Amino acid sequence: MAGIxxxxxxxxxxxxxxxxxxxxxxxxxxxxxxxxxAVSKVAExxxxxxxxxxxxxxxxxxxxxxxxxxxxxLDEAFANAPDREDDYFRTPPA
Amino acid sequence: xxxxxLRLTAEEARRLLDAKEVSGAELWSAYADAIELRDPELxxxxxxxxxxxxxxxxxxxxxxxxxxxIPTTAGxxxxxxxxxxxxxxxxxxxxxxxxRVLGKTNTDEFAMGSSTENSAYGPxxxxxxxxxxxxxxxxxxxxxxxxxxxxxxxxxxxxxxxKQPAALCGHVGLRPTYGTVSRYGVVAFASxxxxxxxxxxxxxxxxxxxxxxxxxDANDTTTVDVPAVQLPEGEELKGLRIGVPKEMNGxxxxxxxxxxxxxxxxxxxxxxGASVEECSLPRSVDxxxxxxxxxxxxxxxxxxxxxxxxxxxLRVDGDDFREMVMRTRDAGFGDEPKRRIMIGTYAxxxxxxxxxxGTAQRVRTVIKREHDELFERFDVLASPTSPTVAFPIGAKIxxxxxxxxxxxxxxxxxxxxxxxxxIPCGLSDGLPVGLQLxxxxxxxxxxxxxxxxxxxxxxxxxxxxxxxx
Numbered sequence: 001m002a003g004i005x006x007x008x009x010x011x012x013x014x015x016x017x018x019x020x021x022x023x024x025x026x027x028x029x030x031x032x033x034x035x036x037x038a039v040s041k042v043a044e045x046x047x048x049x050x051x052x053x054x055x056x057x058x059x060x061x062x063x064x065x066x067x068x069x070x071x072x073x074l075d076e077a078f079a080n081a082p083d084r085e086d087d088y089f090r091t092p093p094a
Numbered sequence: 095x096x097x098x099x100l101r102l103t104a105e106e107a108r109r110l111l112d113a114k115e116v117s118g119a120e121l122w123s124a125y126a127d128a129i130e131l132r133d134p135e136l137x138x139x140x141x142x143x144x145x146x147x148x149x150x151x152x153x154x155x156x157x158x159x160x161x162x163x164i165p166t167t168a169g170x171x172x173x174x175x176x177x178x179x180x181x182x183x184x185x186x187x188x189x190x191x192x193x194r195v196l197g198k199t200n201t202d203e204f205a206m207g208s209s210t211e212n213s214a215y216g217p218x219x220x221x222x223x224x225x226x227x228x229x230x231x232x233x234x235x236x237x238x239x240x241x242x243x244x245x246x247x248x249x250x251x252x253x254x255x256x257k258q259p260a261a262l263c264g265h266v267g268l269r270p271t272y273g274t275v276s277r278y279g280v281v282a283f284a285s286x287x288x289x290x291x292x293x294x295x296x297x298x299x300x301x302x303x304x305x306x307x308x309x310x311d312a313n314d315t316t317t318v319d320v321p322a323v324q325l326p327e328g329e330e331l332k333g334l335r336i337g338v339p340k341e342m343n344g345x346x347x348x349x350x351x352x353x354x355x356x357x358x359x360x361x362x363x364x365x366x367g368a369s370v371e372e373c374s375l376p377r378s379v380d381x382x383x384x385x386x387x388x389x390x391x392x393x394x395x396x397x398x399x400x401x402x403x404x405x406x407x408l409r410v411d412g413d414d415f416r417e418m419v420m421r422t423r424d425a426g427f428g429d430e431p432k433r434r435i436m437i438g439t440y441a442x443x444x445x446x447x448x449x450x451x452g453t454a455q456r457v458r459t460v461i462k463r464e465h466d467e468l469f470e471r472f473d474v475l476a477s478p479t480s481p482t483v484a485f486p487i488g489a490k491i492x493x494x495x496x497x498x499x500x501x502x503x504x505x506x507x508x509x510x511x512x513x514x515x516x517i518p519c520g521l522s523d524g525l526p527v528g529l530q531l532x533x534x535x536x537x538x539x540x541x542x543x544x545x546x547x548x549x550x551x552x553x554x555x556x557x558x559x560x561x562x563x
Contacts, residue, residue, distance in 0.1 A: 004440070016395060016439040017402070018432060019420035027429075028436060031494055035437055038495050041384040042453045045377065045460065052455030053462055055286050055316070056272045056511025057535070062315035076179040080406035091404050094415040 003033045097124040100242035100557045104151055104299040107245050111149050118149030118194075125152050125196055129243050136228075137218045138237040138244075141165050142197040150192030153303075154244035156235050157198040158205050159290065160279035161185050168281040169201040169213040169231075172401050172408045172426025182279025183314065184248060184290050184307040191306050196244050200234030203428045204398065205255055205283045207231050208500035211491050212430040219487070220263060222525055222558040226484040229259030229500075235293045236263040240558060246294040246303055250280060252287045253386050254479075254504030260293060260516040261479035261528020265556050266300045266545070267293045269504075271535045272511035273318045275304075276311035284393035285316075287386075287508055295556050297517060297545040301325050304538065324539045326546030332367035334544055335472045336360070340372050341379040342477035342503050351522025352478045359519040359529050360476060362551050368544075373468055373475075378461040378506035383498055385461065386505045388441050388454035395438030398431060433494060462510040469534040474544050477503055479516045479528035507532040515541040518554045526554075 004012075009029045013020050020028065074087055083090040095116060097107075102124075110116040122145040133139055140157050143164060155161060158168045160178040162185075167173045185195065202212035210218045210233030218233040220226040221241035228237040235247035236259030249256040251269035260267030268291045275290045282288060292303035305323035338360060344353045360370050403409035403422030410425045412418035427435070441450035468475060481503060490497045507514050512532050519529040529548070533541045555562075 008440070009436070012436045012440050012443065015443060016435045017399075017416070017419050017423055018427070018435065019417075019424040020432075021424075024424075024432075028433065031433060032436060032440070034495055035387065035433065035498075036440070038498070039384045039387045039437075039441075039450070039454075042381060042388065042457045043449065045381060045457060047453065047456040047460070050456045050459050052452065053458040054455060056462065056509075057316070057318065059273070059316070059318060064312050064315075072179060079179050080176055082403060082406070082409035089405050092412055092414050092418045 004029060004036055097121065098563070099124050099128045100561055102245060103295050104245040104302065105296070107151055119145065122152055122194065125244060129197070132241050133243060135219060135224055136221060136237045136241050136243065137216060138199055138234045138241060139197040140167060140169070140200050140215055140234070143195050146194050148192060148194060150194045151245055152196040153188055153193040154196050154199050154235055154238045154247035155185060156232055156247065156249050157201050158250050158281040159185060159248055160281070161195055161198065164195060164198060166198065166281070168205070169203040169215060170426065170428065170431070171214045172422070174408060176407055178279070180279060183276035183311045185279070187307050199232070199238050199247060202231035202430065204281065204394070204431050205231040205250055205252055206394070206430045206434055208254070208258060208497055209490070210234060211487065212428060214428050217487055220484045221561060222264065223484065226486055226525070227262065229262035229480070229484065231255040232259045232293065236260055236265065239263070239265050239293050239295060240556065241561070246292060246299050248290060248307065249293045250288060250290050251508065252283050252390060253508050254501040256291045256293060257479050257504050257514050257516040257528070257530060258501060262484040262526065264518040264526030264554070264558070265293065265295050266297055267291065267516045268300050268304055268538070268541070269508065269514045270304060270308060270538060271513040273316050274308045274320045274536070276314040276317050278311055278313035282397040284390040285397065286393060287390060297515070297542055297549050298325055301542040321536055321539065324542065326542040328543060329547050329550050330367045331363055331544060331547050334368040334474065336363055336368050336370045337373040337468055337472035337475045338370060339375040339379070339475060339477060341375055347499070347502070348478060348481040349483065349522060352481065352483065352527050355520030355522055355527035356478045356529055359548060359552060363548060366547055366551055373472065375464050375468070375506060378464045379502065381457050382461060382506040382509060383502050385454045385457040385509060387437070387498055388450050389458060391434040391438030392441050392451050393438070395435045395442065398435055401426060458509050461506055465507065465510045465512060473533070473540050475532040477530050479504060479530035483522050483525035483527060503530060511535060513538050513541055515545045517545045517549050518556060519552055520554065524559065
């Protein structure tokens with residue numbers, strides 16, 4: 001299972017929206033292979049009948065009263081925007 | 095009066111303020127002067143604040159924790175210049191108690207690392223030996239507290255980022271039980287693991303800061319009601335049952351000097367009335383790191399998807415939206431977030447999900463059950479916090495897997511959602527060794543009691559040897 005191909009690195013980078021340079025592709029292919037080999041150890045255990053844990057506390061839903069509360073104003077919400085047009089975040093076309 | 099910030103505890107500073115022996119402005123100046131003197135060497139801070147006034151205690155805040163009007167970068171170029179428009183709940187709680195934010199402390203980028211070498215703004219240095227790392231990811235908060243640049247600090251801990259730096263810098267740090275401290279306004283890394291916690295010189299300071307920041311918060315639905323915090327006072331440990339997992343002490347990879355200091359502390363615990371007995375976590379230690387480095391990157395890959403250049407943070411322009419996003423993320427993220435995003439994306443991707451992420455979640459159940467069983471017989475589990483003392487800057491930076499093994503002893507209890515306290519217990523080669531005390535969920539008061547009594551008996555001097563006057 002260990003070892004990740006160059007194509008897989010490019011595929012994963014695309015899924016993760018990372019544009020990698022050629023140098024990065026080579027470096028990460030070697031490092032990710034090493035990391036995947038280390039984490040593949042989880043497959044050694046017999047886990048028959050063991051349920052997954054997604055969250056360490058035994059709590060289910062948390063409920064809150066459905067009442068309006070103050071929230072950020074538009075200027076605050078846009079305070080860190082790289083580009084704004086009126087009440088929208090402006091970006092290059094999709 | 096002259097204040098020795100290297101030695102001053104928050105409790106003593108509070109007493110001096112209450113007795114009017116020192117003013118709020120004088121106290122702030124003492125830390126500002128210490129920062130000016132020693133931070134050029136230690137690089138604990140990414141941002142230092144102006145005195146907001148008042149007579150509250152100063153508090154350093156790890157730079158993954160959002161502070162209104164104060165830059166918050168998470169150690170990343172992708173958040174350079176980002177200024178939050180609201181306070182994280184923990185900061186709001188601290189301010190409500192009058193605390194003043196002294197500055198923002200350095201961290202591995204997005205809290206991913208064990209040395210602060212992954213900070214986009216350069217590493218922090220260990221006050222005991224500036225050629226060595228202070229640990230990570232909370233190395234900035236650790237260096238600030240150990241170097242007398244803050245009386246106490248807030249950190250965050252996903253797999254050891256409070257406990258391991260506390261061990262390497264020789265002070266106290268608590269990773270609280272999952273769900274006891276709000277993460278609202280904290281830059282998210284791995285949401286089923288992230289916890290905010292206190293970093294201080296003494297267990298009592300740590301307990302007090304924990305009492306300020308903890309509690310249920312409607313803005314973080316994972317938080318729960320928290321038992322009242324008891325400030326520890328006792329000096330004995332009668333009736334306390336300490337378990338020592340044999341895989342976590344004296345095991346291969348753990349430095350002999352670390353084991354020796356921990357064993358001496360355990361003998362002291364026995365002399366204070368505790369029972370100390372060997373026990374076992376056979377699979378938690380062996381499989382913890384592998385489990386963590388699937389679960390945490392998987393969650394990180396989802397959490398870090400929000401950095402897209404559209405709404406805040408860095409933007410690198412492109413001809414279309416997708417190109418802008420990809421260029422922004424390539425330019426803004428350093429190597430470690432990129433590695434973890436890709437590992438996490440791979441582990442969650444179609445065809446690999448069951449083999450990696452699904453399996454890791456089942457291993458997490460195994461780890462949790464092993465701990466639950468031990469807490470039927472023991473009140474506290476004790477071990478070294480870090481297998482080694484502080485290592486030289488640069489020693490592990492090119493070997494991600496070797497770096498990940500720094501957290502082999504802190505990760506298992508984090509996976510199980512358990513609280514863990516580091517207290518300094520001695521020196522090895524002139525560098526601090528940390529003792530890790532792990533309790534059952536919501537067992538903070540037991541950890542404070544045990545940690546306080548041991549701290550008194552150990553009488554470890556938290557001031558780095560080379561800085562003692």
